[in-house]
Amino acid sequence: MHRRSVLTALAASGALATLSACGGEDDPAGARSTSSAAGSAPEAAGAFPVTVQHKLGSTEITAAPQRVVTVGYNEQDFVLALGVVPVGTRKTLSYDSAQRPWAQDLLPEGGIPEVGEAELNLEAIAAAQPDLIIGAYSYMEQGLYDQLSAIAPTIADVPGATPEAAATWQEELEAVGRALGRGERAASLTEQVEADFQDAVDAHPEFAGKTVTVALIISGQYYLLGAADPRGKFFQDLGFEGNPTEGELSAEQTSVMDTDVLVVLGADAQTFAANGAAAALAVVTEGRTVYMPSFEDDFAGALGFSSPLSLPYAIDQAVPALAAAADGQASTVPATL
Helix, strand or coil, rough: HHHHHHHHHHHHHCCCHCCCCHHHHHHHHHCCCEEEEEEEEEECHHHHEEEECCCCEEEEEECCCEEEECCCHHHHHHHHCCCCCCCCCCCCCCCHHHCCHHEEEHHHHHHHCCCCCCCCHHHHHHHHHCCEEEEEEEEECCHHHHHHHHCCCCCCCCEECCCEEECCHHHHHHHHHHHHCCCCHHHHHHHEEEEEEEHHHHHCHHCCCCEEEEEEEEEEEECCCCCCCCHHHHHCCCCEEECCCEEEEEEHHHHHHHHCCEEEECCHHHHHHCHHHCCCCCHHCCEEEEEECEEEEEHHHHHHCCCCCHHHHHHHHHHHHHHHCCCCCCCCEEEEE
């Protein structure tokens, strides 16, 4: 059985607790209190109170949360991975998260109630009666944080390595695990997903030393994603070197995309070729480009979530396409994710 299947099965059954030491932070044998209305939360009284640091300060959580609302763009996956079903969540943009294959066994029948999409619905959040609100990857500003904190203890964005960088999935998982009293489970998940990445690196030594450009295309504008963005970091974690150029790309900078491998997010080969300068790049003409045409398919969703549940799925999907692009053979047909 693939490691992803093992993780999903363990998370669904609560058996991840058996991977960590009994007592203290996590209950023996994955014991937890369950309510059909409130989802589930661990009986981890010994782990509390805890204080979680975030970009807008710190939040104290005095007891094991029973009703969790997630208000960012990927936190629901992190909470589900730790065996807790949110009582409310933010609707994902562009992608129908109810269909995501990596979390089907963990989602409740009828889905998780939604509390907003581009804008959050504060009334719906309050109606869910949360005792914890998690926005660890939400780009939350002070005004919204103050409003949410008036409803329940709130965790804003988890700090990254620099003020501009998003937190890595490992940093986010550690913070969410701490907030839920499931830090040891979070550590076990981290080890196993990192092993998935290492398996891919070991199986494809040809990725090492090659530079990858990850180009996000929105309304015809190019944005190069580096390690500060989870989507850019994903490809570097597979063994590639990142393009030193990051951020918005002007028309005069098209040539900087001509690296060993190019990943195009948001356009197919035909659309990308409409830009003559881009179409003439050697990385394109020699078949070293991978295309992700739509933000609505499962790979795009997995990359967007960048969670301990979705990343193993994304690895399975991406590695064959990247191997084809990195093989150095000009006859390779451009790969599509």
